[in-house]
Amino acid sequence: MKKCSRCSKIATLHITEINDGKVDELHLCEACAKMYLNQPPDNLDEEFPAVEAEFNELLEEEDSEESLAEEVACPSCGITYKEFRSKGRLGCPQDYIVFKPQLLSLLDNIHNATQHTGKYPKRAPEASQKQFELIKLRNDLNEAVQSEDYEEAARLRDQINELQQEMSDET
Amino acid sequence: MKLDELTKTSGEWLRGSGPETDIVISSRIRLARNLARFPFPNRADSATRKEITDLLGTSLKELDRPNPLYVWDIGSLEEVDRQLLVERQLISRDLAEKEGARAVAISYEENVSVMINEEDHLRIQVLNSGFSLDECWESINQLDDQIESKVTYAFSEQFGYLTACPTNVGTGIRVSVMLHLPALVLTKEIQKVFQALQKINLTVRGLYGEGSQAMGDFYQISTQITLGLSEQQLIKKLQEVIPSILEWERRARKALVSANREALHDQISRAYGILQSAQTISSEETMHLLSSVRMGINLDLIHELEIPTVNELFIHTQPAHLQKLHGEKLESADRNIARAAYLRERLGKANEEAE
Ligand SMILES: [Zn+2]
Ligand SMILES: [Zn+2]
Numbered sequence: 001m002k003k004c005s006r007c008s009k010i011a012t013l014h015i016t017e018i019n020d021g022k023v024d025e026l027h028l029c030e031a032c033a034k035m036y037l038n039q040p041p042d043n044l045d046e047e048f049p050a051v052e053a054e055f056n057e058l059l060e061e062e063d064s065e066e067s068l069a070e071e072v073a074c075p076s077c078g079i080t081y082k083e084f085r086s087k088g089r090l091g092c093p094q095d096y097i098v099f100k101p102q103l104l105s106l107l108d109n110i111h112n113a114t115q116h117t118g119k120y121p122k123r124a125p126e127a128s129q130k131q132f133e134l135i136k137l138r139n140d141l142n143e144a145v146q147s148e149d150y151e152e153a154a155r156l157r158d159q160i161n162e163l164q165q166e167m168s169d170e171t
Numbered sequence: 172m173k174l175d176e177l178t179k180t181s182g183e184w185l186r187g188s189g190p191e192t193d194i195v196i197s198s199r200i201r202l203a204r205n206l207a208r209f210p211f212p213n214r215a216d217s218a219t220r221k222e223i224t225d226l227l228g229t230s231l232k233e234l235d236r237p238n239p240l241y242v243w244d245i246g247s248l249e250e251v252d253r254q255l256l257v258e259r260q261l262i263s264r265d266l267a268e269k270e271g272a273r274a275v276a277i278s279y280e281e282n283v284s285v286m287i288n289e290e291d292h293l294r295i296q297v298l299n300s301g302f303s304l305d306e307c308w309e310s311i312n313q314l315d316d317q318i319e320s321k322v323t324y325a326f327s328e329q330f331g332y333l334t335a336c337p338t339n340v341g342t343g344i345r346v347s348v349m350l351h352l353p354a355l356v357l358t359k360e361i362q363k364v365f366q367a368l369q370k371i372n373l374t375v376r377g378l379y380g381e382g383s384q385a386m387g388d389f390y391q392i393s394t395q396i397t398l399g400l401s402e403q404q405l406i407k408k409l410q411e412v413i414p415s416i417l418e419w420e421r422r423a424r425k426a427l428v429s430a431n432r433e434a435l436h437d438q439i440s441r442a443y444g445i446l447q448s449a450q451t452i453s454s455e456e457t458m459h460l461l462s463s464v465r466m467g468i469n470l471d472l473i474h475e476l477e478i479p480t481v482n483e484l485f486i487h488t489q490p491a492h493l494q495k496l497h498g499e500k501l502e503s504a505d506r507n508i509a510r511a512a513y514l515r516e517r518l519g520k521a522n523e524e525a526e
Contacts (some may be wrong), residue, residue, distance in 0.1 A: 055338050077210045089290070091214035093207055093325035093333040096340075103337060107330070110338055113399020116331025118342035119312070121319055128328060136401060143404065 004028050058109050059085045074098045130167055134160065174243070174252050175495065181486060182259060182281030182298070187478040189301020193469040194417050196349040196389065196482065197298055200307040200406075202315055203334045203343035204293040207325040211335035212288045217271055220288055224272040227287045230321040231276040234314075240276035240283065251500070254491035260298065262286055283314065290335050291343075293318070302413065304346060304406050312402075331398065341398030346409050350416065353388040353466045354423035361390075364416060371412065372396055387458035387485060392416070424470060439467035443476075447518045451507040457488045457514065476518070484517060 003009070005027050070082040079091030081099050090096070096103060107114050117139035120132035137160050144153040184197040209215060209223055228242045245253060245266060253267040261284045262275050273288040286294040295318070297311040325333040331341040339345075355361045365375050376391045392413065394405045427435050442463035445452075465481045467473040486492060493509050494501050501509055 055336075077214050079214060087213070089213050089335045090211060090337070092210040093205060093327075096327055096330050096333050103330075106337055107340070107398060111341065111396050111398035113341075113396075115329055116327075116341045116398060118331060118344070118401040119315075120331070121324055121326050122316060123319065123323065124326070131328065139399075139401060139404075 055110060056088065058106060059088060072098065130163060134163055134167075137163065174248075174255065177255060177259065177281075177495075181479070181483040182261075184260075184282060184298040184300045185479065185482040185486065186300050187482050189299065189303050191302040191417055192300065192478065194350055194352070194420050195302040195413070196351055197300055198303045198307050199296060199298045199347045199349070199391075200304065200311050201294055201296040201345045202311060203291040203332065203339045204295065204315070204318070205325040205333055205335070206292050207323045209292065212271075212273075212290065212292065213335060215288075221272040223292055224274050224287050227293065227322070228274050228276070230318065231285055231287075234317050234321075236278075236314075236317070238278040238280060238283065240278055240285065242274055242276045245273045245275060246271070251491050251494050255495060258486060258489040258491050263289060263294075265289060282310070285314075285318075291339070302348060304348070304410055307346075308402065308406055338395070339397050342400075342402050342405065344397055344402050344405055345393050345395075346406050347391050347393035348409065348413055349389055349391050350413075350420070351388060351462070351465060352390055352416075352420050353462050354427055355420050356388045357427060358423045360419070360423060364419065368392060368412070371408070373409070373412065386455065387462040389462075424466065428470060435470075436467075436472050439463050439470075439472050443467065443473060443518075446514050448515065449511045451504075452511045452514065453507055454488065454490065454510070457510060458485065461485055461488075480517070484514065487517075488513065 073080045076094040077091035141156040231240045256262045266289045276285040284296045297307045332343040334340045442460040
């Protein structure tokens with residue numbers, strides 16, 4: 001059994017690193033491997049926490065002192081936030097409203113975001129469809145600006161103005 | 172459509188056509204969806220779960236599609252048939268093994284499968300051969316619209332499509348591709364791929380199970396974020412990163428050939444020889460040797476065999492498939508004998524056809 005090169009536990013992950021032709025063998029235990037793999041990248045601007053591994057940790061770590069809030073039960077399915085924390089699964093769609101304050105910080109940790117910007121149901125009322133479209137366009141615009149695609153950004157900006165005009169005309 | 176027919180065919184996604192099929196086996200997109208007026212499956216009592224299964228099963232059966240969906244009640248299938256569906260990537264191990272009312276809807280070509288009452292009410296999946304994520308998205312987006320015209324999904328303006336686990340909320344999407352990376356495994360560079368992917372928040376899984384040593388050197392690369400990025404952005408993320416992994420694998424293959432062509436050719440030929448003549452062989456050894464042979468075909472070191480045949484052998488030599496072919500339950504030792512016989516027969520045929 002190889003020992004972890006950073007502490008003395010048994011190593012479970014073996015990594016061969018090749019930097020400029022130099023080969024380094026790294027042997028790491030689970031805890032150190034996690035830290036190693038989550039190290040911020042050198043040359044990537046996008047970084048999020050690794051979702052699945054961290055999800056359970058987040059649930060465990062959460063401040064359990066707010067015991068009152070923990071005991072509030074969903075009127076629809078009866079689940080409490082405490083139960084959710086131990087199981088990792090919500091009970092029903094309503095829970096996103098009932099536990100919204102706690103979920104907001106959890107979602108921000110997992111996804112680095114708290115607002116949906118993707119597809120929306122065709123059945124939604126027209127007014128909210130336009131709202132969704134607007135959110136999506138703003139998100140696209142952000143991306144276009146970040147990737148310095150100014151032509152696309154200009155096009156999106158026009159589209160957003162047009163839609164906003166449409167929406168204010170209606171109200 | 173009968174389940175028994177599956178053992179004679181292979182899914183469309185294994186046919187080995189489409190872009191980059193020397194390395195990309197398949198592209199897959201799944202969407203998690205839930206009905207607005209029911210608790211999630213883990214919190215639904217058995218009567219409710221039954222109601223959900225019936226409601227969704229009927230809706231899926233009735234969709235007006237060029238490739239209609241056939242619905243199976245998982246609970247009433249025999250164990251070997253449930254296992255067969257797992258081996259063909261049509262249902263998850265979890266759906267096969269859990270209790271209570273649950274079902275799956277599958278298209279005849281096996282590109283579409285919709286699990287009912289897995290972790291969410293619906294897990295919609297589209298699977299295509301090769302590197303073809305745009306086609307997957309087009310097809311699954313359309314199917315999702317069709318289902319949505321029949322039922323009301325749980326959706327919130329802020330959180331998007333609501334799911335039992337907050338890790339899936341928003342788009343409910345997981346975009347993935349299955350890669351065959353034997354040279355990166357041989358040259359031990361695969362860990363670097365893992366690290367690079369982890370840093371941009373993509374995950375890597377082995378073909379079967381969650382372990383890091385994938386069976387047969389198959390790895391599934393997937394997105395994990397579902398909130399704050401649109402479906403197209405997530406698809407693009409994978410489309411941008413996969414070409415560099417392909418490049419990496421091709422470079423490793425070239426390096427192996429130029430370092431010692433004879434040794435590599437020898438290793439591949441021996442693998443092929445064992446598969447053609449073994450009298451008893453385990454599933455692990457089969458996967459391992461087939462992986463060598465698959466790379467051998469792509470490197471033009473084996474000529475009489477074709478990629479779709481090898482792709483199919485990976486699936487058909489799995490336990491449930493062998494038992495279906497034999498028509499009876501086989502213990503592990505007998506399975507190894509049956510597997511060797513099946514391989515001799517299939518590879519013998521391939522040789523005859525080539526001559
Ligand atoms: Zn350590
Ligand atoms: Zn609830």
